[in-house]
Amino acid sequence: MSEHVHxxxxxxxxxVALVVLxxxxxxxxxxxxxxxxxxxxxxxAVCKATxxxxxxxxxxxxxxxxxxxxxxxxxxxxxxxGITMSDVFTRHWVPSNGSWQASAVMQSQP
Amino acid sequence: xxxxxxxxTLVAEQFDDFEQQKHADTFGMWIFLAxxxxxxxxxxCGYSLYRNLYFEAFTAGSHLLKIxxxxxxxxLLICSSLTMALGVRASMLRRPTSLTVYLILTxxxxxxxxxxxxxxxxxxxxxxxxxxxxxxxxxGESLEIINRFHATLPHVGLFFIFYFCMTGVHAxxxxxxxxxxxxxxxxxxxxxxxxxxxxxxxxxxxxxHFVDIVWIFLFPLLxxxxxxx
Numbered sequence: 001m002s003e004h005v006h007x008x009x010x011x012x013x014x015x016v017a018l019v020v021l022x023x024x025x026x027x028x029x030x031x032x033x034x035x036x037x038x039x040x041x042x043x044x045a046v047c048k049a050t051x052x053x054x055x056x057x058x059x060x061x062x063x064x065x066x067x068x069x070x071x072x073x074x075x076x077x078x079x080x081x082g083i084t085m086s087d088v089f090t091r092h093w094v095p096s097n098g099s100w101q102a103s104a105v106m107q108s109q110p
Numbered sequence: 111x112x113x114x115x116x117x118x119t120l121v122a123e124q125f126d127d128f129e130q131q132k133h134a135d136t137f138g139m140w141i142f143l144a145x146x147x148x149x150x151x152x153x154x155c156g157y158s159l160y161r162n163l164y165f166e167a168f169t170a171g172s173h174l175l176k177i178x179x180x181x182x183x184x185x186l187l188i189c190s191s192l193t194m195a196l197g198v199r200a201s202m203l204r205r206p207t208s209l210t211v212y213l214i215l216t217x218x219x220x221x222x223x224x225x226x227x228x229x230x231x232x233x234x235x236x237x238x239x240x241x242x243x244x245x246x247x248x249x250g251e252s253l254e255i256i257n258r259f260h261a262t263l264p265h266v267g268l269f270f271i272f273y274f275c276m277t278g279v280h281a282x283x284x285x286x287x288x289x290x291x292x293x294x295x296x297x298x299x300x301x302x303x304x305x306x307x308x309x310x311x312x313x314x315x316x317x318x319h320f321v322d323i324v325w326i327f328l329f330p331l332l333x334x335x336x337x338x339x
Contacts, residue, residue, distance in 0.1 A: 005199060005202050005203060006199065008196065008199070011192060011195045011196055011199070012192070014192075014195075015188060015189075015191075015192040018188045018191075019185065019188060022181065022184045022185060022188065022329075025329075025330060025334060026177065026181045026334070029177070029330075029333075029334040029335075029337060029338045030338045030339055031339060032337065032339040037334075037335060037337050038335045041330035041331075041334045041335050042330060042335075044330070045326050045327050045329075045330050048323075048326045049323045049326050049327070052191060052319050052322060052323050052326070053319075053323070055195075056191055056192075056194075056195045056315075056319045057315070057316055057319045057320075058312075062136065062140075063133065065137060066136065066137055066140050069137070069140040069141055069143075069144050070140065070143075070144065072144060073143070073144035073147040073148065074147070076144075076147075076148055076151070077147055077148065077151045077154075080148065080151050080152070080155050081151070081154070081155045081158060084155050084159060085158070085159065085162075088159060088163075089162070
């Protein structure tokens with residue numbers, strides 16, 4: 001890992017991009033895009049976080065080992081949220097008539 | 111570079127050289143931040159779950175928050191991240207005076223964040239009866255908004271529990287960050303930082319930027335995705 005000292009304008013450019021994205025995401029909240037509002041807000045948040053991680057936190061200058069830590073954190077977070085959601089939102093499905101699941105439900109009832 | 115000159119006295123005995131120690135420090139901080147991702151992850155997971163289950167109440171709750179505060183905090187934290195990043199740069203260049211200036215600026219913005227949140231936003235929420243457990247009795251305009259979205263009061267309360275837990279834990283991290291900055295300022299005055307252990311600034315910077323990132327996600331999730339149209 002060698003010494004990386006970036007010029008000041010490098011950080012100012014990242015800062016300006018972050019401010020612009022904040023203004024965009026705030027403005028978009030006042031426009032009715034239906035379900036896309038949530039998607040746009042989260043995509044912009046991910047973009048901002050990526051800018052901070054890569055340039056302010058210098059991840060682009062770090063070794064691969066350090067990058068793996070962040071990748072692992074993101075994967076675990078995805079597992080946490082993904083599996084919780086897939087559990088809760090698949091609990092109340094109704095099996096279609098005549099399927100083996102339906103007969104299994106019938107047999108389990110006294 | 112002076113790192114090598116000073117490095118001889120500052121490298122702990124388990125490390126071969128200063129570079130290795132610096133790498134180990136940074137790597138350790140990233141591992142800590144990975145645990146922090148999961149620490150906040152539990153709250154984010156719970157929030158996403160209950161937002162889907164009680165969608166109307168969470169939309170109404172989002173409308174009860176003042177978007178100006180959320181946007182202002184975001185800009186404030188981005189500014190503080192810039193001064194922190196410039197502080198790290200100053201420490202790499204061994205410039206104690208500009209490092210001190212950037213650390214003080216970051217300190218002021220961090221403290222302002224916590225102060226404005228407690229003194230104005232949360233106190234305002236308290237007066238409006240939006241704090242579950244202490245004073246939860248939405249009235250007037252707040253009640254109109256809740257009724258407009260056909261939300262039930264206990265579920266709006268659930269939104270505010272998430273809101274106070276998430277922003278509260280975040281604010282606690284800000285307080286810790288301000289404490290770390292104070293320590294760095296003392297060490298900088300004593301000449302310990304630019305004299306050798308400039309990596310301490312990078313480590314605190316990583317923490318500071320991480321707390322900024324948490325807010326980058328809290329802002330849209332709490333204030334924005336309810337929609338303001």
